[in-house]
Structures are given as structure tokens and as C-alpha cells.
Amino acid sequence: MRQYAIKRIGLFIPTVLLVTVIVFVVMRLIPGDPALAILSADDAGYTQEELQLLREELGTDRPIVVQYVEWMGGLLRGDFGTSYWWGGPVMERLGERIPVTIELAILGIGLAVVCAVPLGVLSAIKPDSPIDYLSRIFTLVGISIPTFFSGILLTLILIRAFGWLPPLGYADIWEDPWANVKQLMLPALALGFYDMAFIARVTRSSMMEILREDYMRTARAKGLAERLVLSRHGLKNAVLPILTISGWQFGRLFGGTVVIEKIFLIPGVGQLLIDAVYQRDFPTIQAVIVIVALSIVAINLLVDLLYGWLDPRIRYA
Amino acid sequence: MSSNLKPALIVGLAVVALMLVGVACGGAEAPEPAAAPAGSSDSSAAATAAPAQPAAQPTAVPPTATPPPEATVRPTATPAPTIAARTAPTPLPSSGPKHGGTARMSAYADTKDWDPLGSSSLSSVISYSQLYNQLVQFDNVDVSAVVGDLAESWEINPEGTQYTFRLHDGVKWTDGETLDADDVVYSMLRYGNPCNGRGRSGLWRQYAVPVEVVELADKADCTATNADQVVRKIDDLTVEFNLAFASGAFIKFLAIDYAKILPEHLLSQGVDLNLAESILEHQATSGPFILEEYQSGNHYKVNRNPDYFKEGLPYFDRIEHFIITTPATFIAQVEAGQIDASNAAANNLTATENYDLEKSTNSEYVAHDVFGGATRGLMLNIKQEPFTNHKVRQAINLAVDRQKHNARALHGAGRGHCPLVGLANSLEECETWPGMRPKDTPGGQEDIARAKELMIEAGYPDGFEVQYTVRQVGTYAAECSVIKQDLEEYLGITGPIETLPSAAGYAKYGTSRPPDAKGDWFIACQADGMTVFDVDAIYAGIFLKGATRNYTDWETPEVNAWFEEQKVELDPERRREINREAERWLHDFSDNHWVSLTLGRNFWVMHRDIKGFNAPETVQYGFKQEHLWFDR
Numbered sequence: 001m002r003q004y005a006i007k008r009i010g011l012f013i014p015t016v017l018l019v020t021v022i023v024f025v026v027m028r029l030i031p032g033d034p035a036l037a038i039l040s041a042d043d044a045g046y047t048q049e050e051l052q053l054l055r056e057e058l059g060t061d062r063p064i065v066v067q068y069v070e071w072m073g074g075l076l077r078g079d080f081g082t083s084y085w086w087g088g089p090v091m092e093r094l095g096e097r098i099p100v101t102i103e104l105a106i107l108g109i110g111l112a113v114v115c116a117v118p119l120g121v122l123s124a125i126k127p128d129s130p131i132d133y134l135s136r137i138f139t140l141v142g143i144s145i146p147t148f149f150s151g152i153l154l155t156l157i158l159i160r161a162f163g164w165l166p167p168l169g170y171a172d173i174w175e176d177p178w179a180n181v182k183q184l185m186l187p188a189l190a191l192g193f194y195d196m197a198f199i200a201r202v203t204r205s206s207m208m209e210i211l212r213e214d215y216m217r218t219a220r221a222k223g224l225a226e227r228l229v230l231s232r233h234g235l236k237n238a239v240l241p242i243l244t245i246s247g248w249q250f251g252r253l254f255g256g257t258v259v260i261e262k263i264f265l266i267p268g269v270g271q272l273l274i275d276a277v278y279q280r281d282f283p284t285i286q287a288v289i290v291i292v293a294l295s296i297v298a299i300n301l302l303v304d305l306l307y308g309w310l311d312p313r314i315r316y317a
Numbered sequence: 318m319s320s321n322l323k324p325a326l327i328v329g330l331a332v333v334a335l336m337l338v339g340v341a342c343g344g345a346e347a348p349e350p351a352a353a354p355a356g357s358s359d360s361s362a363a364a365t366a367a368p369a370q371p372a373a374q375p376t377a378v379p380p381t382a383t384p385p386p387e388a389t390v391r392p393t394a395t396p397a398p399t400i401a402a403r404t405a406p407t408p409l410p411s412s413g414p415k416h417g418g419t420a421r422m423s424a425y426a427d428t429k430d431w432d433p434l435g436s437s438s439l440s441s442v443i444s445y446s447q448l449y450n451q452l453v454q455f456d457n458v459d460v461s462a463v464v465g466d467l468a469e470s471w472e473i474n475p476e477g478t479q480y481t482f483r484l485h486d487g488v489k490w491t492d493g494e495t496l497d498a499d500d501v502v503y504s505m506l507r508y509g510n511p512c513n514g515r516g517r518s519g520l521w522r523q524y525a526v527p528v529e530v531v532e533l534a535d536k537a538d539c540t541a542t543n544a545d546q547v548v549r550k551i552d553d554l555t556v557e558f559n560l561a562f563a564s565g566a567f568i569k570f571l572a573i574d575y576a577k578i579l580p581e582h583l584l585s586q587g588v589d590l591n592l593a594e595s596i597l598e599h600q601a602t603s604g605p606f607i608l609e610e611y612q613s614g615n616h617y618k619v620n621r622n623p624d625y626f627k628e629g630l631p632y633f634d635r636i637e638h639f640i641i642t643t644p645a646t647f648i649a650q651v652e653a654g655q656i657d658a659s660n661a662a663a664n665n666l667t668a669t670e671n672y673d674l675e676k677s678t679n680s681e682y683v684a685h686d687v688f689g690g691a692t693r694g695l696m697l698n699i700k701q702e703p704f705t706n707h708k709v710r711q712a713i714n715l716a717v718d719r720q721k722h723n724a725r726a727l728h729g730a731g732r733g734h735c736p737l738v739g740l741a742n743s744l745e746e747c748e749t750w751p752g753m754r755p756k757d758t759p760g761g762q763e764d765i766a767r768a769k770e771l772m773i774e775a776g777y778p779d780g781f782e783v784q785y786t787v788r789q790v791g792t793y794a795a796e797c798s799v800i801k802q803d804l805e806e807y808l809g810i811t812g813p814i815e816t817l818p819s820a821a822g823y824a825k826y827g828t829s830r831p832p833d834a835k836g837d838w839f840i841a842c843q844a845d846g847m848t849v850f851d852v853d854a855i856y857a858g859i860f861l862k863g864a865t866r867n868y869t870d871w872e873t874p875e876v877n878a879w880f881e882e883q884k885v886e887l888d889p890e891r892r893r894e895i896n897r898e899a900e901r902w903l904h905d906f907s908d909n910h911w912v913s914l915t916l917g918r919n920f921w922v923m924h925r926d927i928k929g930f931n932a933p934e935t936v937q938y939g940f941k942q943e944h945l946w947f948d949r
Binding site: 036037039040046047048049050086087088093096152155156158159163164165167168169262263264265266267271272274275278279 | 421427535536589592594612613614615616637639640641642643645646649650652653654655656817818820821823824825826827828830831833
């Protein structure tokens, strides 16, 4: 197991390095000059000298390799650089927003898993039953509706049916947990709706496959109670694909909160990223993308390690 | 389960799903047509019945100014364009103003600037207006009258060319420093300096003695050489402004919310007050509210200034502004009672949606009209091919269908208009001009035919492809779609529409400002929110070099001459005649950069429990929120 873990962690480092290179190079390849964006924001206009001076000040006039090395040096020290747009350390704003997005993503995936797994299992053990039909319709609808639309739809249902919406804004979970839950539950539900449907489908098919296995028949033949057969032998074996999907979906959620944050006015990383893209604020964009990429790679690593732990065949392979 | 039951179950589930969708999509009521109730031109000022101001309120003191002899000051009263008004039913307050409460307001876009220097952004002035004061401001009840803000009183010399302001004594910045004449002189010279963008904070420059600097070319040395001749400190509480000519409009441009007085003691040390972080760090503001928190793209929160120099004001303890750029979110939040008001006459909703919001909330919310709203236009980048060719621009002016633009993009709530927005030639008169006529009339058909001829003459018989740019606010995207349809159908001009967030859009337009830059945009749908209800505001907003919406710094001697001539003209009729001539020339498009489209209608949505509100004359002022209070 240790060797397996070392191998996986060994792959983690070059992956992250590759991500930083891609992010850095792509940012420099896309059209748009940050210095121009900053100067154009002022109605006064600017001279070519001012433009050149600002480029020097921002360091965007230097060779890309020099810029990358300097940026990586900062990154290793935990310094993501200074925002081109507002002049402060990028980490200052990221520090405020990352926890919000992480919390939203955790709630989203948590809700998705909590609802999807029982639904998928029920659907699998009672095929062609009303619950199965309901579950299949639900999952079909869930994977067909884009996240932004489910957000708007949920809002409309709440408004039209109950005349209620969660309070605007964001209350810190440590300061006002109840307000925090009220504010984030709806966006988390909208965010996790797709994943709920997807995980439910995966659970159903995985469970149905397991249910046909010989060892399930053996377990029943041994006289084990059906509940134990399903949980000990069925679900435990079906959990691998669910885990893979959930891990992958969590990474997707973390990077995909942009629209939901906009609709529900959640002050997370997504909003910051949108603003930064339009302002050509390279340090902020790079920092957000690197952090999201790091999270996804880290989650995948964690899932891989969990795989090895759950299924010994994998670590010996 | 029996196989016979399966189809029934599926049908049943489908019915349930349909019902769910039905619930989600709204009640049984069909949406009403967009027709705005015509008739009464009663302003909402009367209907909202603002409460009496507290007796001790300093701003209630009328200016002790001696009105200048009428003959020496150009009258600025200009007849309003005839656009049907709506009455806003707001109940009378149950008692006098009450203190307290947290108001939750929506902001239609994020803040671009926190420093008024060079600022022309409505979303920005809404934010910083609560933090600072002007010398003078528009009255909260008689919304067209100018009253004192930091100025306790002012005097004008008999020639009407010198304004002397007396400041309130004892006004403090929130960091404890005294606000005095030095702050006023420093702030005004910043706005007046030609090295700095005029924006809307420097609109008064048009009337004042121009600030001269050592070397303007390439902004080599921006030190003012004649500061004392423009604005000077007489003593700690007295400031004198000198005008180039007598003008009644001058003081109106000082009264708009952009002309803020900022702390000299910070700015002179190089502190950048354009950043909210910097304002939060230094906490040196004077206004009714103090900035507590700002999260870009999301919200900003302000708290009551306990030491505000206007005794008893403001009434709210706190205002939380949420940046809501999505119309659906705004509607949902209002219907859920999460929002008490929009913080300006801008909420990204169409006229119909505003009317519907009144209905869906059983008039709990009132959409107040602001007449001097925004003049919608099509901006053409005259530095970029093919708009360098004036015939192309002329063809576009003839081909756009103002009636369709109004009907489809503004839901019939606006009205087609000529360049000077009904303040020179009447709207009725200009509706008969080429390009203004409905396209399904013989006149309209002539216009299209002529537009096609012009395109052939310009060398574009089959049209061309070009990128449209719009900011993701208001109805701009819908407006651009309608215009694009016209230009594609009649002239073969097509291309994608690029939408950008508000600040990014402004930044893009700004790329064409420098003399040696063409800019990154070609054609854009934009409005110019009138600052004051005067034709000078249109010139300064659109048609002069450096004007707010003149991003290519288009300039012609003809327009400059007309502007200079009319701004010093004392006879209103003669002034109007000059402007009529200028307007005909601008509309003829032998040279112009701005295709005037429709005079839109703007709405300030407010809960009926909020009192003390009177809709301002234009969309560009009235953002201090110091007179608002809850009648709950």
C-alpha cells in the first residue's frame, strides 16, 4: 500500500507542474493586454509612455520564461502575486472566497450523495417498480437540466409556491451557522442536482450488476438478512464506481460554481474568476485556476488512495 | 408491478411533472401588454409625499445667495420632451421620519471607480455618493432645485461669473480631520485639470475659467499655473469659483453626485481612493454613510455615519447593497421581500417587467419613473474601418428602425428621438426626418433605399461583417439584437454580439480614447444617462471631444462652434434656435459618431414602506439615500 501511495503522490507533482505551465502560457497567449485594460478603465485616455511604464511596472514586458520562474518562485512561498487590477495581494481576496466555494461544493456533493445513493440502491433492488420509474425520470431530468437552469427553476418554485427565498448575502458558518445553512442550502441543491442524478444512475447500474454476482446469491443462501446482504456485500462492492464519480464530480463542482454563485449572490471564487478574466488580471486568474486544478488533482489522488484501501486488488496490480 | 399499470404510471408522472413546471412558471394570470398608462404627467414627487425635514437639518436653510440679475445669467430652463408619464401610487407616511433599520438594496452593476476623478460610471457614483458630499446638491423634495450640501450658502457676483461658497463650520472627515476649503479647492482642481479625464465630475469645466498646466502634451507637467484664477480659498470656510462666462448651468453640474469633495490630506499623500480597500483602510469620508465592507462583484455595505454634519440624517442605520445583474434574480428577490429597493433608477429590467413587478407584488413595490433617463444610441468607432467612411455611418442612421427598437427592446416604453433629445427640435418635429420615419411608410422606404445607395457609394454594396459590443446591463443586449436585425436586413451588415460585464465594457470602449489608438471595438449599443436636464448635458455627454460617451474623441468645428455659441446665449429662444440648427446637422450625419435611437424610461423600484423618496429629474443624482426612512 505504501508503494502504491508513493507512486500516486509521485505522479501528483509533475501533473501540478504541467498545470502551472499550461495556465501561465495560455494566459499569455489569449488576446488582451492587462496594462491596456487598466489604463482604458479611466476616461482620461493615456499616452504610449504611460502604457509602456505600466507594462514595466506589471512586468508583462519581460520574457515569458522570466515571468514564469518568478511566479513559480512566489507560488512555492505561498505568494500568488499582486492583483493587476486592485493592487493588493491575490491571496487576500482568495482567502476570503475559497472557504465559501469549498463549503458550497461540499454541501452540493454531500446533498447529492446523501440523496442519490439510497435512490440508486432502491431503484436497483426494485427494478420496474414505481420507485424505479420515479428515480429514472428524476435522474433523466437531473442530468438534462443545466445547473444554471435548475437554480432558476428552484428559485421560481420557492417563490411561486411559498413566497420565500433564502436570505441574501453570506453569513459565516462560524458566526451564524443557521443563517449560513439557510443561505447555502438552495444553491447547494441547485449545484448538486446534476450530480445527484448522475450518482443515482451510477449507483443503480453498479448495484444491479453486483446483485447478479454469485457471491450475492451465496450470501442469501447462507441465510443472511437481506439488509445485511445489500449493505455488506452489495453496497460495499458497488461503492467503487460511486466513489470515483463522486470524487470527480466534487472537483467539477469546485470549479463549476461560477454560475450558481452569480445567481444566488454567493461571494465565492467563481465570481472573482469572472471579474479577473474580464479585467485581464493574470495573477488572480492564475491563482484561481491553479488552486482549482490542485484541488481536483488532490481529490483524484485521495480517491485513488481510497480505491487502494477499499479494493486490495488495485494496489497489488 | 403489472405491466398494465406501467403506462398509467408514466402518464401520471408526466402530469405531475407538467404541474410542477406550471407552478414554476407562474400563476394563471397572463402577462399584460406593455402599454404604459398615459395621461397624467404628475411627477412622483407629489405622490410620494416626502416627510417634513427635521427642523434642525442644516440643508433646509435656503442659500443666502443673491440671485444674479436675470439679464446676466443664461436661463437654462428647457422644456421637457413630451413623453407620457406614469403616476406612482405611494401611500402617505403614517408619521414623521423614523430612524433605524437596515435597508437592502440592489445595485444593477458592480462599481468601477470609488474615486469620482474621471468617473462617468453610474454604477460607481451610486456607490461612492453615500460616502462623500458635494458643495451643493439637488433638493430632495423640489428635485430640480439646487440647495446647499457642504456649502451653507453661496453668492454670485452681479455679472454671474463668480460664485463664492461658504462652507458649513465644524464638518469633519470620519478620521477626525477637518473638512475645509483646502479639500474643496484640491478636489475641484483635480477635476478641472486638463491632464485628468473630465468624466462627469469635471463637467463644470465647460463654464469655469480653464485650468492651465505647464505642459499638457503627453501630460509632461500637469502642475496648474492659474489655479487661483479658477478656484481659490478665501479662508478656511470660503471658496471662490471663477467662470469664463455667466452660466446658470454651472451650479447644476456642481450639484450632481459626481462632483464630490474628497480628503485633500490623503490624496496629496498619494493615497489611491479609487480602491474600496483603500477607503476601508483610511476611513476618511464625510457622507451620511461609512463604507463597512465591499466584495467585488457581490455586495457592499454601509453604516450610518454617527457624526454626520446634517443633524438627524441619515435615517437608515445601515444599507446593504447587493450587486444583482440578472433580471430573474432581481424579480425573485423583490417578490420574496429580500430587497427593499433598487439603489438607483436602474435595475436591468424592461419597462414591462417593472410594471409587472408592481402587479405581482400587489403594489407593495412601486416602480418610480425617472424621465430624464437615458438616451439610447449606437456608438460607431470612427477610427475603425469601415466607420471611417461617413457614408456608412449615414446609411446606418437611415436604416435603423427606431419604432422597432422601442417596441421590441424597450417594450414600447420609450420614444424615438433626435440627437438633442427633444430639447431643441420637438420630438414630434424630428419624427418626420429621414431615418426617423417608420420603415413601413413611403418615407421609411425612401430612407432604406437611400441607405442602400450610400452603402454602394461607400464601396459596401453587400454590407460587411463587424463585431457588436454591449455591456451586460439593462436592455443593451436586446437593443443590439434589434439593431443588428435591421442592419442585416437592410444593409447586409452582420456579425456577432459580444457581451461584457459593465466595467469590462467601459474598459473596452476606453481603448479608443488615445489619439494614436483605434480601440478594440467597432459598434456598440450604449446609453448616455443625462446628468442634468439641459441640452449642455447632451453635448457634454456625447458630442464634445472628451465627452462621456465620445470614446473616439470625435470632434468637428461645427459642433464646437454651436456649443460655444449656445452656451453663452442669454435669450432662450435664440439658444434653442442655435441648437435646432446643430441638431439638424448632427442628424444629417455628414459627420457624427452617435446614432440617436430612443429616449428610454428608467425605473427606481422601491418598497412602499420606504418614505422620503422623490424621483430625481435624471438618472444621475439622488444617491446619498440620506432622506429615506422606513414607515414600518
